[in-house]
Amino acid sequence: MPQPWWGSAVLYEVYVRSFADSNDDGIGDLVGITSRLDYIRDLGVDAIWLTPFYPSPQKDHGYDVADYFDVNPEYGSLKDFDRLVARARELKVLVDIVPNHTSDQHRWFRAAIASPRSAMRRRYHFADPKPDGSPPNNWTSTFGGPAWSPEPNGKQWYLHLFAPEQPDLNWYHPAVQKEFERILKFWLDRGADGFRIDVASALFKRRDLADRPLVADRITGAPRLDWTFGIIDRPQLKDVYRRWRQIADGYEPRRVLVGEIFEARQHSMYILPDQLHMAFAIIHQRWDADLWRKSIDVSRRALLGPGIEPTWTLSNHDATRPVTRLGGGELGRTRARAALLLLLGLPGQVFLYQGEELGLEEADMPDSARQDPIFLRSQGRERGRDGCRVPMPWHRGRPNAGFSKSPPWLPMPPAWDRLAVDAQAGNGESVLGQFRRTVAARRRIARRLPHRLEWHAAPAGVLAYSRGPLTVACNFEDRPARLPVSGRLLLGSNLLVGLRFGSLRLPPNSAAWVLQ
Ligand code: NOJ
Numbered sequence: 001m002p003q004p005w006w007g008s009a010v011l012y013e014v015y016v017r018s019f020a021d022s023n024d025d026g027i028g029d030l031v032g033i034t035s036r037l038d039y040i041r042d043l044g045v046d047a048i049w050l051t052p053f054y055p056s057p058q059k060d061h062g063y064d065v066a067d068y069f070d071v072n073p074e075y076g077s078l079k080d081f082d083r084l085v086a087r088a089r090e091l092k093v094l095v096d097i098v099p100n101h102t103s104d105q106h107r108w109f110r111a112a113i114a115s116p117r118s119a120m121r122r123r124y125h126f127a128d129p130k131p132d133g134s135p136p137n138n139w140t141s142t143f144g145g146p147a148w149s150p151e152p153n154g155k156q157w158y159l160h161l162f163a164p165e166q167p168d169l170n171w172y173h174p175a176v177q178k179e180f181e182r183i184l185k186f187w188l189d190r191g192a193d194g195f196r197i198d199v200a201s202a203l204f205k206r207r208d209l210a211d212r213p214l215v216a217d218r219i220t221g222a223p224r225l226d227w228t229f230g231i232i233d234r235p236q237l238k239d240v241y242r243r244w245r246q247i248a249d250g251y252e253p254r255r256v257l258v259g260e261i262f263e264a265r266q267h268s269m270y271i272l273p274d275q276l277h278m279a280f281a282i283i284h285q286r287w288d289a290d291l292w293r294k295s296i297d298v299s300r301r302a303l304l305g306p307g308i309e310p311t312w313t314l315s316n317h318d319a320t321r322p323v324t325r326l327g328g329g330e331l332g333r334t335r336a337r338a339a340l341l342l343l344l345g346l347p348g349q350v351f352l353y354q355g356e357e358l359g360l361e362e363a364d365m366p367d368s369a370r371q372d373p374i375f376l377r378s379q380g381r382e383r384g385r386d387g388c389r390v391p392m393p394w395h396r397g398r399p400n401a402g403f404s405k406s407p408p409w410l411p412m413p414p415a416w417d418r419l420a421v422d423a424q425a426g427n428g429e430s431v432l433g434q435f436r437r438t439v440a441a442r443r444r445i446a447r448r449l450p451h452r453l454e455w456h457a458a459p460a461g462v463l464a465y466s467r468g469p470l471t472v473a474c475n476f477e478d479r480p481a482r483l484p485v486s487g488r489l490l491l492g493s494n495l496l497v498g499l500r501f502g503s504l505r506l507p508p509n510s511a512a513w514v515l516q
């Protein structure tokens, strides 16, 4: 069977609020993205994933949806979406669907809290407090504090795994299930090529809402509350995703479903012919050859079936930028370049996050500028995710690095423009230049490469694998390494990578692709 379009695709996450601003109000928008489609196309990627652009009070930057059938006026209109899809042509467009919770401003929730007799209450999780007045159970919110808040004018509490402005839906309710099928069809009929499914493994909650037990932490052994208890991987998800898959398969060409499923070990439950197509396998290990190899092996072994491979990613709008994670500054950037080669050689799909192609770092900003609910709800104890969401620098020497004539919604650090697109575009050795070359090479050879991946013996701190004629090697150490490899050097993550007489020279923190 021929591989589907996404089989070895490279997909690019566009964080809508921070990508491109067409009307200089400091906020990215759909028309801005449309105006930059050529830039995205030139990266050589196959598809984009747009983060949520629905009407939303932006308490969690779009992941608090007030209306699933429209576009936030800050970002444009449905017409702008249609135009974006039309102009994207062969570039596929995935939309973010947020089924676990709505905004507290969604008409269902507003009706639910307006009257204790409202039928809408059953579409969420309302429960009585414990007799001592404490929350109904000990579940905690991912954003800190209890997962329950008292309703504003009533006697009960409601469940929110995230911010209080994001009440969780009751997925046992048939109307909830029906509504999301309608939402899927609405965007697919408008030309979306599929969905990235937010919090895909947590839709159903244990019906008895029992307290979470203590478990021993896998690493430290210390007792902690089991955060997966009662919410993750519930069997009822199967029926929902079976129907979603039928809907996706009912379109020509078939549409795709990508799940945000945190635990790689569980991916085989979801990546099945009648369930989802992909689930993110994020590598967030520190820069250590053994840990990266383990992470790759765990994700690959978790999947069942011939030709089924993980959906690799290093980052997204929730993760500290890889450059910073891997050491920061030029060291971090050197390692991130090597990491990209390692990643793009793997079998399966790869998701890249806007700005990775520029080697952007996590940006610092004054506390007063921070907006992430994680920062706000932890009173600043946790820095939150604003640092990886700072707008794209487009032009060197222009105010706000050419993103906008107005101050952007998150401030850009001084000299952010040195990494601007136009500062790198003409330079083949820039991060952007290397990125384009690597994606182009992958595109040229991907279909010829077998899925089978073979690890090679390599010096300590070096990983080397091959897939048929392609060998990928990466040196994680701060000292140079040598490796016997025959073939032609196709790509090196820096200019000092060399191959002579069957010996591959890898400078510190570098990687190479060698083709037989
Ligand atoms: C995952 C999203 O990526 C994140 O940004 C959001 O805060 C949570 N889901 C809740 O929707």
Ligand code: CA
Pocket (backbone or CB within 6 Å): 021, 022, 023, 024, 025, 026, 027, 028, 029, 074
């Ligand atoms: Ca704008």
